[in-house]
Amino acid sequence: METLTKKMVFTDASMIITEACVRAGSDVFIGYPITPSNRFYQYGTQRFPSFLAGPDEITVMQWMSGFSAAGKFPVTATAFPGLALMAEGLNMAYAMELPMLLILTQRLGPSTGSATTGAQGDLMFLNGLISGKYPIPVFSHSDFEDAWDMTYESIKMAIKFRTPVVLLTSKELVMTNKSFDINKLKEIIPVKKFSTEVIEPYAPYKTGEEMVPAYIPLGDEKYQVRINASTHNDAGLIKKNDPESMANTKRLKEKFEKRIDEFTFYDYDKEEKAKKLIVTYGISADASRDAVGKLREEGEMVSLLIVKTLLPVPGAILDIINTYDEIVFVEENISGIYKEILFGVDHNPKIKSVNKIGNLISPTEIIKAVKQ
Amino acid sequence: MKKILTKMKMPFCQGCGHGIIVRSIAKALEQLGYENKDTIIVSDIGCSGLVDPLFDTHSIHGLHGRAPALGVGVSLGLDNPGKKVIVIQGDGGVTIGLQHVLEAARRNIDITLVVMNNLLYGMTGGQISGLSTRKFKEQRDFEVDVPPFDIVKLAHVSGAAFSARATSIKTYPDVMKEALEVNGFSIVEFSSLCTSYAFKKLDQLQEVIEPPEIFKNERIPVRIHQRVTNSLFDKLDVVEKQFDSKIKSGIGVVVAGSAGGGVQSAAKMLATAGMLSGLHATMKGEYPVTVGTGFSVAEVILSRSYVNYTGLEKPDVVIIVSEDGLNKVRGKIKDNDTVIIDSSLKTDEYPDAIYGDFVRNAGKRGAALAALAYWLKNSTLIDVDALKKAVSTHKYSKVLLEAIDKGMS
Known part of the structure; x- marks a missing residue:
């Protein structure tokens, strides 16, 4: 319900994401x-509605999978060290096609790194997480409203595509408090979990046009x-090695590719005539946003693309990027991970990285790079 | 009643003991009257992981060693005592996933774990496992001095309602039946003959295995707790503008002190005071992972417009109330910053710094808030009454209001 009155509170995105999870119909949080x-x-x-304290992250991922297989929607939140332990279990849940949400709060690595320092260092690991480089959906948020909306979209996607989904965030995004008008948040309707349309005779992994069992x-x-x-x-x-099971394996990739338009999310602040584009995500x-505001005040023509569907990479993102002469990637990591996923490691004169x-x-620092 | 097993031929090697265990599970289920769709088989990796197509039931086939944890999730997720979750794994699976077995036992989750112990890893060439017995290892002259895990005793001391080892195949259906009748976590370790990598005959196996045993704990199973909760937003204070502020565009404030000194709380009060004055506010804290020792630093931005970037490129005001705080922010203070320092920290680093007796007057816990009140009173950027209003809903409001008064005196 849209209301005209403001309801200003002082909160953080961890709370907004948690609240969105429950309103979207999540059943259980399994945490370490x-x-x-x-x-x-x-x-x-x-x-x-339920909460379980797992004894380690390997167990957490197994319990999550059990709940999901039993028809309950599970959520967990971790950081890289926990994700590393979950890697095999996530491959399992992915291959089983079990809906679940994993919130990944990035912190400075490598290894234990600095637990209380933010970072954007885990996207490359997620890009190769599923053996064979099958895409696992990775969404990102960039402000409080996004945190709400992208949590909802993550859960909708997880159930619609029967897949684990990663909501990628970072320390400063979820531990910084801000004054915020919670009346700006859109209504969330609980997501329906079970299929009503079954292709008869039923087979657990048989699919139709939608490519999702x-x-x-x-x-x-x-x-x-x-x-x-x-x-x-x-x-x-x-x-193994029969056409039906190979088709089933290939479908794990194809279901996303075929329907990627259904989960392509980004904010594109386009400046007409601009030849420069800033590409960024998350923290x-x-x-x-501030850099673009100041650059425009100074007469610099620049567009801004904030990506929210990080993986698999939607064609729409590349279509936007490819219309610019100069692209500046802004990421809090040592070498530009998203840039490398899109453009590889070869030197490209069109591309800069902050x-x-x-x-x-x-x-x-962004303004300086754009002006150079 | 439909048979629990499909008509599929056993997929195991000639003479393998796993087939006997599968038939014993089916026989026990049928005797107890379980229907096909009442049963969920959770299988592991290895020879024991070939069982899925044998059972005409629901099935889920996961990872090596993790099936007990997966089964716990299924059992708690279903939360239906009418369904029977049976987890099947080998001695290799128990070894790699020992923690999961102990965790399921500790919680007494309503599942039955069947361990098919053939003393070795059959799928990779017969390597020994954590459940390989010493007598078996003596025959191979390998790790003889390392005893096996007694998974039956381990499960028992962890809290399993029922734990048993069965070594004579004649007893298998009855022991299985007893395990299935348990309300809670039951585990049965069945000895199984590996004809490919261990022995050709059953009596050779009998010579090296541990004796049968049965343990019980009188416990009720732990189930999932369901509850109705309220929105997290209900606990938040809704802040409406009640005061005016002289802040023109924005201001960045750093409060630096020691953990346990009320720094984060004072900063939050400042942010709330800003909101009460119609401003946008952001706040982030930095402190060590320990509680109550070391530094505690908070950054607050108050602004007329919505704050995107919450990093402070250059603070306008720095408030320092302890040595820990001073050490943490030293080097970040720029010229033209307003620096307010507690008198106990006399330093010539900042010639224009303003000193106040915050710790002496308001105590260690009140110093940060007192210093903020002092700054607001002198700068008049925000009404001190807004700060007082901000603390009024706090559970220690009386003490906090005193600290504000001390800061202003």
Whole structure:
């Protein structure tokens, strides 16, 4: 419901994301505490219909998968050290096609790094996380309204495509308090979990045009459900090197590629006649917004693209980028990870990169790079 | 009633003991009257992981060693005592995922774990596992001095309702039945013959295995707790403009002190005072991972317009109330900054600094708030009454109001 009155509160994006998760119909938060995802855990204990304290992140991912297979939507939040332990389990959940949400709060690496220092260092790991480079959907948010909307979209996507989804964030994005009008947040309607349309005769991994199998929980009274992480046929049983199971494996990539328009999200602030484009995401978006504002005041023509669907890379993002003569990537990491995913490691005279570790990239640093 | 097993031929090697265990599970389920769709088989990796197509039930096939944890998720997720979740894994799976078995036992989750112990890793060439017995290893002259895990005892001391080792195949269906009847976590370790990498005959196996045992704990299973909660936003104070501010565009304030000195709380009060004065506010804190020791620094931005970038490229005001705080912000202070320092920290680094007796007057815990009140009173950028209003809803409002008064005196 849109209201004209403001409702100003002092809050953080951890709270906004947690609240959005529950309103979208999430059933359980399964957590293992890690900085800087602590507030998700804290808010999760207060707000989720159920909460479980896992003994380690490997267990967390297994419990999540069990809940999801039983028809409950699970959420967890971690940072890179936890993600690393979840890697095999995430491959499992991905191959089984289990909906779930993983909130990844980035912090400075490598290894344990600095637990309380933000970063944007984990996108390359996510890009190669699924063996064979099958795409796992990775969404990002850049402000409080985004945090709300992209959480909702993440959960919708996870259920619609039967897949784990990563909501990529970072320390400063979810631990900084801001005054905020919560009446700006759109209404969230709980996402319907189970499939009502089943192609008969039912087979657990049989799909139609949508390329996503019906989501029926284990224990169902009508259908016999078989879920499998190993290479499997439509019946959900291990089968290697036959056309049906290979088609099933390829479908894991194709389902996203075919329907990518349904989950392409970005903010494009286009300046007519601009030949320069700033491309950024997550925590570096705010500094980029300020930099673009100041550059335009100074008469510099520059456009801004804030990407929210990071992976798989939507063609629409590349279409925008390719209309510019000069592209400036802004990311809080040592060498420009998103830039490398899009353009590789070869030198490209069109592309600049503003990078930094240990601290937020400032508007001044972006302005300097754009003017150079 | 439909049979629990499909008509598929056992996929195991000739003479393998796993087939006997599969048939025993099916027999026990049928005797107890479980229907096909009442049963969920959770399988692991290895020879034991070939069982899915044998069972005409629901099934889920996961990772090596993780099936007990996956089964815990399924059982809690279903939250239906009418369904039976049976996890099947081998001795290799138990070894790599020992933690999951102990965790399921500790919580007494309503699942039955079947361990098919053939003393080795059959799929990779017969390597020994954490459950390989000493007598078996003596025959190979390999790690003889390392005893096996007694998974049955471990599960028992962790809290499993029922733990058993069965070594005679005649007893398998009955032990399985007893395990399935348990309300809570039950585990049965069945000895299984690996004809490819261990022995050709059952009596050779009998000579090297541990004896049968049964343990029980009288416990009720731990189930998932469901509850109705309220919106997190309900707990937040809604702040409406009640005061005016002389801040023209924006201002950045750094408060630096020691952990446990009320720095973060004081900064939050300043941010709220700003909001009460119609300003946008942001705040971020920095402190060590320990509690109550070391530095504590907070950055607050108050602005007429919405604040995008929350980093402070250059603070306008720096308030320092302890040595820890001074050490942390030293080097970040630029010329023209207003620097307010507690008198106990006399330093010639900042010739224009303003000194005040904040710690002496308001105590260590009140110093940061007192210093903020002092600054607001002198700068008149925000009405001190806005700060007082901000602390009025705090549970320690009386003490905080005193600190504000001390700062202004």
